[in-house]
Amino acid sequence: MTELAETPSAPAPSLTTRLELIPIVLFAAFAAAPLLATSSGAEGYVLSLLTRVMIFGIAAMALDLILGYGALVSFGHAAFLGLGGYAVGILASHGIEDALIQIPVALAGSAVFALATGAISLRTKGVYFIMITLAFGQMLYFLATSLAPYGGDDGMTLSSRSLVAGSGILENDFAFYWVCLFCLLGTYAFSRALVASRFGRVLRGTRENTTRMEAVGFQPFRFQLVAYVISGMMAGLAGCLLANQAEFVSPAFMTWQRSGELIFMVVLGGLGSLHGAIIGAAAFLLLEEFLPEILHAAGFFLSEETRSHLAENWKMVFGPLLILVVLFVRGGIMGLLRRPHHG
Amino acid sequence: MAEPLLELRHVRKAYGALVVTDDVSLSVEPGELHAIIGPNGAGKTTLIHQISGTLPPDSGQVLFGGEDITRLPMPRRVRRGLARSFQITSILPGFSALENVALAVQARSGSSFRFLGNAAQEKALNGPAMECLDLVGLSPRAYVPAGLLSHGEKRQLELAIGLATEPKLLLLDEPLAGTGHDESQRVVETLRRLKSRLTIVLIEHDMDAVFSLADRVSVLVYGRVIATDTPERVRTNPEVRAAYLGEEELV
Numbered sequence: 305m306t307e308l309a310e311t312p313s314a315p316a317p318s319l320t321t322r323l324e325l326i327p328i329v330l331f332a333a334f335a336a337a338p339l340l341a342t343s344s345g346a347e348g349y350v351l352s353l354l355t356r357v358m359i360f361g362i363a364a365m366a367l368d369l370i371l372g373y374g375a376l377v378s379f380g381h382a383a384f385l386g387l388g389g390y391a392v393g394i395l396a397s398h399g400i401e402d403a404l405i406q407i408p409v410a411l412a413g414s415a416v417f418a419l420a421t422g423a424i425s426l427r428t429k430g431v432y433f434i435m436i437t438l439a440f441g442q443m444l445y446f447l448a449t450s451l452a453p454y455g456g457d458d459g460m461t462l463s464s465r466s467l468v469a470g471s472g473i474l475e476n477d478f479a480f481y482w483v484c485l486f487c488l489l490g491t492y493a494f495s496r497a498l499v500a501s502r503f504g505r506v507l508r509g510t511r512e513n514t515t516r517m518e519a520v521g522f523q524p525f526r527f528q529l530v531a532y533v534i535s536g537m538m539a540g541l542a543g544c545l546l547a548n549q550a551e552f553v554s555p556a557f558m559t560w561q562r563s564g565e566l567i568f569m570v571v572l573g574g575l576g577s578l579h580g581a582i583i584g585a586a587a588f589l590l591l592e593e594f595l596p597e598i599l600h601a602a603g604f605f606l607s608e609e610t611r612s613h614l615a616e617n618w619k620m621v622f623g624p625l626l627i628l629v630v631l632f633v634r635g636g637i638m639g640l641l642r643r644p645h646h647g
Numbered sequence: 648m649a650e651p652l653l654e655l656r657h658v659r660k661a662y663g664a665l666v667v668t669d670d671v672s673l674s675v676e677p678g679e680l681h682a683i684i685g686p687n688g689a690g691k692t693t694l695i696h697q698i699s700g701t702l703p704p705d706s707g708q709v710l711f712g713g714e715d716i717t718r719l720p721m722p723r724r725v726r727r728g729l730a731r732s733f734q735i736t737s738i739l740p741g742f743s744a745l746e747n748v749a750l751a752v753q754a755r756s757g758s759s760f761r762f763l764g765n766a767a768q769e770k771a772l773n774g775p776a777m778e779c780l781d782l783v784g785l786s787p788r789a790y791v792p793a794g795l796l797s798h799g800e801k802r803q804l805e806l807a808i809g810l811a812t813e814p815k816l817l818l819l820d821e822p823l824a825g826t827g828h829d830e831s832q833r834v835v836e837t838l839r840r841l842k843s844r845l846t847i848v849l850i851e852h853d854m855d856a857v858f859s860l861a862d863r864v865s866v867l868v869y870g871r872v873i874a875t876d877t878p879e880r881v882r883t884n885p886e887v888r889a890a891y892l893g894e895e896e897l898v
Contacts, residue, residue, distance in 0.1 A: 502753055502761040502769075509750050512739040519699075519737065520751040520812050521725035522759065530760065 326641060327492070327579040334358065334485050338478055351477045352549065357589050358484045359545045361582035362491050364569040366538035369495055370531050371567070372576030373504065375511040376426075379434045380441025381566050384536045386448060386558030387414050388543020393460050393553035403466035403474070407544050414540030415533050417444070422532035426525055441563055448555040459554020466548055474548060484545055488582070491538050495578050498534070507531050571630055574638025583637050588626075595622055650713055652677045652816055652846050653698065653729075658707035660693055667693045668704070669870035675816070680838075680847045682857045682878075685867035691850045692734055694867065695820050698848070699731040700724045712815070725754070728815035732805040734824055734850075740794030744785055744804055747793050748776035751811035779807040783837050799830025806837060816846045823853045835860065858882070866890070 334354070341350040363385055370376040391410035392403075400406065421440040428436055449457050465474040474480045498504050509517050510524040517524050547553045556562070565588065573584020600615040614621075633640050651674035658671045667690040675681045685691050696702035698709060700721035709717045716724055739747050749772040753759055756771065766772065780786045783803040788796060793804055802822055809817050822838070823831045835856050841847065842860065851857050857864065858878045865875040868890045874881055881887055 497763050500765045500767065501763055502759045502766040505746070505750060505753070505766045506759050509739050509742065512741050513737060515733075516737045516739060517750075518721045519725060519731060519733070520808060521722045521754040523722045527759070
């Protein structure tokens with residue numbers, strides 16, 4: 305009976321404590337990391353890498369909200385990263401450097417863009433939805449490349465990180481790390497509540513059977529649109545943080561490859577579990593970072609020249625590796641973590 | 648006579664040269680169980696699609712409670728009290744039986760644009776949902792994922808979902824399709840219990856079920872209604888026998 309009551313798509317109530325353990329361990333790890341970083345000797349590097357992981361965790365989770373719970377494959381989600389980034393960059397270049405203004409502007413911008421593009425995209429289904437979100441994403445990308453006053457193709461460097469109520473506290477890498485962790489935790493808690501709420505239940509129902517939802521009197525379009533807007537705003541927030549982390553904004557924030565990477569992070573981590581998306585983002589970015597070295601070390605039996613070639617062309621291993629995970633580990637990394645329980 | 652709850656006026660639907668429902672006029676009185684029978688391909692399901700709003704008619708009118716609903720989309724019709732079940736089972740397989748029904752309750756009670764609060768714990772939703780499950784005899788299976796229910800149970804669940812929308816009129820598209828003998832007995836019993844509570848339009852192939860349940864029967868042949876009458880009179884109607892019933896063993 306308990307086995308029966310467990311379904312992969314069921315929300316919080318039927319998840320066992322074992323599964324609740326994963327987000328707790330995950331956040332504990334993020335909280336402990338700065339302390340370990342201090343003793344590692346490469347504190348700046350570790351902090352900036354993990355900050356990136358958390359920022360992409362927010363973006364991937366935003367995508368998971370509509371992809372995992374609403375079956376809406378948005379192939380243009382990097383656009384929101386760009387929107388958030390450019391909101392920070394453009395405002396800063398006009399002397400408005402306070403995050404308390406930048407972030408609301410970024411969120412409002414993302415919401416408006418999501419509302420406008422979502423209202424059009426959501427009238428299509430399946431492949432058409434993927435294509436039209438991709439098109440909107442590209443539209444914004446080309447708009448950014450043509451913004452000559454703001455660096456055009458080359459992007460622009462921020463003179464400093466955003467201020468918070470006039471104070472330059474974010475200049476401190478530790479403080480910025482904690483702010484990112486706070487944002488990650490906040491968006492995660494909000495998303496968890498959202499998914500279990502009345503609204504989230506309608507969204508999940510629509511994913512399973514749209515006709516049934518209409519037949520009990522729901523208009524799925526409205527719910528999907530609101531979810532799309534919320535997801536866009538979350539990704540926009542990630543964009544603000546990313547600009548601050550890199551102290552740089554460029555159209556590269558919103559290439560379609562970036563959108564694809566976000567989808568990959570979600571699928572890699574496991575669709576529809578939220579913290580799976582964070583784990584997926586972490587796995588993706590850490591592999592990207594360390595795979596060249598791992599390959600170099602793993603090829604100890606090869607000649608020095610081959611080893612460096614291997615390390616140089618690490619993407620040739622990275623791609624197939626991701627594909628293998630998706631093919632053979634159903635449910636991504638979360639599926640892997642869940643499996644021993646079911647067995 | 649009271650105003651009919653549902654009225655079809657000269658409803659017509661054609662796919663190219665193929666006329667599927669041809670000038671169908673029909674009225675369903677409040678409180679009755681009105682069965683629509685007809686041989687395969689008579690246009691029964693197309694007719695129910697037009698009543699429920701999945702397909703727009705080419706011409707003619709659909710009136711519900713005296714109001715013209717011909718152009719209303721399905722969700723709006725459901726909110727006015729016109730619920731339907733599907734010939735091919737349509738449920739949310741990953742949700743528990745209770746959640747399937749609770750969602751239908753949710754659609755009727757308050758806004759669903761609530762972003763906080765665990766919907767699965769809301770007593771105001773689960774209570775009425777459980778009552779509906781009880782009504783169709785599914786309450787012992789409330790926490791089983793709907794996808795794991797037997798076919799007959801899924802049919803029962805569809806009924807419960809329909810009931811949970813608090814309909815004035817329930818459209819049932821072959822609720823017995825594909826069920827075994829025992830299961831169909833159970834569905835028929837459920838329908839008999841529901842009869843007194845609401846108006847039902849039943850499309851069904853199972854003649855035993857139709858003649859034992861219906862107050863009135865309409866016979867649809869090649870998209871046309873050739874007779875609407877009490878079950879006894881329909882059974883003896885020569886035109887009906889010639890067109891349709893002649894080839895079947897009647898009880």
